[in-house]
Amino acid sequence: MINSLYGLSWLAILFIWGDWRNWKRYYPTILFFTLGDFLYLYLLSDAYPMWRYVPPAADKDMGLTNTHISLSIIAIKYPATVLVYLSHFPQGKMMGKVLYHLGWVVLYVVNEIIDLHFGLIDYFNGWSLWWSAAFNAVMFFILKVHFEKPIFAWLLSAIFIIFLWNRFDVPSSVFR
Incomplete structure (x- = not known):
């Protein structure tokens, strides 16, 4: 249920603010x-x-898992993010670009704080909200560069x- 609300919210964001008519321009990113x-x-x-x-209880009862939630984020939130973030990226002064970039980082961090508050996400192996914030800062920068x-x-991306x-001392055993 909550996963559906997130998906519908991002679809609304896409159709209200996203440059979805020119999606081909953003497709590689x-x-x-x-x-x-x-x-x-x-x-x-x-x-x-x-x-x-x-997944919260209602979603878990429907059989949803971490993988299902991740796939819905990949299919809905990420395309919406790219189509809104890049299509409204400011031209001109550096300060406007920096503030716009930081606004998106804050949006993603607030989304994650909500997830944490409701127990919709767990961290492991040293990851934290602060690492997510840093990751988001780099991610949005790299999306614009891409x-x-x-x-x-x-x-x-390879360097990062x-x-x-x-x-995070990721073991080589993750390669299957």
Whole structure:
């Protein structure tokens, strides 16, 4: 039930503020964004998670799991995020760009605080809300870079992944 409300909220955000008519322009960045979460879901979610979504009782009774919630986020929230975030990214002064970027980081952090408050997410292996905030700051920066310079974004992502991999001492056994 809650998962459906989140999904409907992000669909509303997409249709109200997103540049969904020009989705093809943003499609490569949507794929880039979703691939990152698919990799996390495949490699770490079961073997060495940083976080896991916890379905509330009503959703659990319907058989929903962390994987179902993650897939709905990948399918709905991430495309909506890209189509709104990039289509309204300010031009001109650096301060406006920085504040816009930080606004999106705060939005994602507030979303996660709500999830924490209602027990919809658990952290593991040293992850915390602060790490999520830092991750979101880097993620939104890299999404903008990917939209403009995809190859450079892949390089930045690889560096950031290696940093996180080492910081959280991810075992090589996650490779199946």
